[in-house]
Amino acid sequence: MNPPAEPNPESLIAIIGGQLIDGHGGQPIENAVVVIRGSKIVAAGPQREVEIPEVAKMINARGLSILPGLIDTHFHSRDGVKLPIEYELQKGITSFRDPGHPFKYYIIPLLSKETLPRIFLCGGHLDGIHPIHRDQAIRVESVKHAKQAVGWHVNRGASAIKVYFMLPLEHIAATCEAANEQGVIVTAHLELVDADDAIRAGVRGIEHVTSFGTVLANPEDAAHFKTEVRADPNKRRSMRPWLWSRIDLDNAPRLQPLLDLIVETGTFVSPTIGIFEARKVEKYATEEQVRGFQTGMEFITHCHEAGAKIVVGSHTRSPFADSGYAY
Ligand SMILES: [Zn+2]
Known part of the structure; x- marks a missing residue:
């Protein structure tokens, strides 16, 4: 920008x-x-x-x-320069990407004379016909529509395209094809589509460690998770710790193929692990949340050891970081 x-x-x-x-x-x-x-x-x-x-x-x-300027790959800001300055630039972060807020949220930074970090935008995220965040999403109804949305965003300066979790695999694939033609990557927040399927469809960035859950869980748990979240998307928040607390990475047959796929395709992993943190000492953290978080950390370790490209996304705020220190 x-x-x-x-x-x-x-x-x-x-x-x-x-x-x-x-x-x-x-x-x-x-x-x-x-x-x-x-x-x-x-x-x-x-x-x-x-x-x-x-x-x-x-x-x-x-x-x-x-030291070299830090890059925050997952940061959300809206209507101002306070967060980009206080949460990013003053903390050594000289570039950030907002994966999925509409361009209109960045009019003030665009016109500002202040010194700001470099800002990379995706525009509004592409979601299904019943989008989760109506004020931020582009509702995609068809393959043709997905391609149009990509063109519209790239023409306005999007350096990546973000797809959200109600978008079906077919429309993710169409988005990737169009984005590939335009020379930008697609990054995804997933709940209902498996991450390996999304990567095979052309996605080259995965936001949030939780997006890998349905690949790593046993098939019955993954199916139950999807049924519940499809019926009530808000349930993802309580269902993710449930799913992750039951994942056994030592006996997850799709783990190694997933790691191979991530490395072979050069897919960026943006775990935003801070926002899922749960600690035993905190009264409000359940056993399930703590276990789920630990398994997420273990999975990221596997990704690192396999040679995956892991990037840091602060998601602006996280529960155990003081204001502006999430990164
Ligand atoms: Zn986000």
Whole structure:
């Protein structure tokens, strides 16, 4: 939405004296210098080893840390710049994606003169004929309609398309085909469609660890879950801990094929695990919720060990993070 202006290619900036964390797993460097020419880092390292050009604009970073900008792949904001500034930019997050809020929620940031993180939008999410969030969803009624919706969004700047859980597999597949033609990916929040089916249909991002539940559960539990959620979508909130507390990853025949599929297709996994957190010490967390959360964490560990691309989505707020610290 708001790509930063290209700096003068000859401008020189030196950030001096901070603790440098390179983001590649290297040891932090104390008292570091980073030299930037135009939009490129041309030197970085301990102060004694890096020559600081005399003409560089100096930024004193003593007592601070220098690290690559963080990316929040699942952040929702509406009608303002307060959250993007306080929850993201001031916390080191220099880019975020809002998967599924309509473009109109971002008119104020678009017109704002404030310094903001880079904002990537999907536009309203594509949902079935009885959408869950009527004010945010694009109601998709046919294959043709799915393709039109993708074109409409991409023409207005969507860098990904979000599909929501009442959208049937056939329309997810049509969405993916159209998005693929337009060069953007589709990312999904699932409850009723199995994640492996969605990935085979072309989805390349899965939002929320819970979207994998029906693949990992035993078939009877998965069928019961779908029947209940289809009848009353609000039941997903209580049914997800139920489903996940019963998942046995050591005996889930579709786990390994799912991991293989995620890795082979390069599908991004955005677990947003923070919003599902349940702790034993908290009175309101049931045994079922705690177990379900732990199994979700185990599944993410499997994804990581298999080599999946895992990204961080804060979902703006989570129950055990102070305001603005969900990421
Ligand atoms: Zn969300």
